[in-house]
Amino acid sequence: QVQLVESGGGLVQAGDSLRLSCAASGGTFRSITMGWFRQAPGKEREFVAAITQSGGTSFYAESVKGRFTVSRDNAKNTVILQMNSLKPEDTAVYSCAAERSGPATRPESYKYWGQGTQVTVSS
Numbered sequence: 001q002v003q004l005v006e007s008g009g010g011l012v013q014a015g016d017s018l019r020l021s022c023a024a025s026g027g028t029f030r031s032i033t034m035g036w037f038r039q040a041p042g043k044e045r046e047f048v049a050a051i052t053q054s055g056g057t058s059f060y061a062e063s064v065k066g067r068f069t070v071s072r073d074n075a076k077n078t079v080i081l082q083m084n085s086l087k088p089e090d091t092a093v094y095s096c097a098a099e100r101s102g103p104a105t106r107p108e109s110y111k112y113w114g115q116g117t118q119v120t121v122s123s
Contacts, residue, residue: 002027002098002112009094009117012086016121020081022096022114029077030054033100036070036081037107038092038119048094049081050104059104064090086121093118 035050102109
């Protein structure tokens with residue numbers, strides 16, 4: 001079992017930055033693929049970013065490419081989502097996911113999920 005806890009969400013203005021963290025426990029973190037998803041009210045869960053076990057390869061949704069950066073610290077069992085130049089359309093609950101067994105962009109590929117953290121971007 002892998003437990004995931006997100007933190008770092010909040011209310012910011014358009015153009016601001018936020019840094020989300022996802023702390024993992026209960027597994028061998030360095031061997032676990034990780035992802036970030038988001039879900040806005042009334043919308044389906046949407047892929048944001050993913051990162052491989054070593055952190056050597058990352059993937060991004062087109063909507064966040066160039067603004068968001070995903071990284072991981074395997075010594076601290078943590079995945080970070082650095083979000084810059086935030087837009088109102090980035091408003092959503094952001095969740096991290098772990099242990100992927102299929103396409104990185106599909107939520108059903110991931111076995112474990114955190115509870116999520118709210119990000120609200122005002123215009």
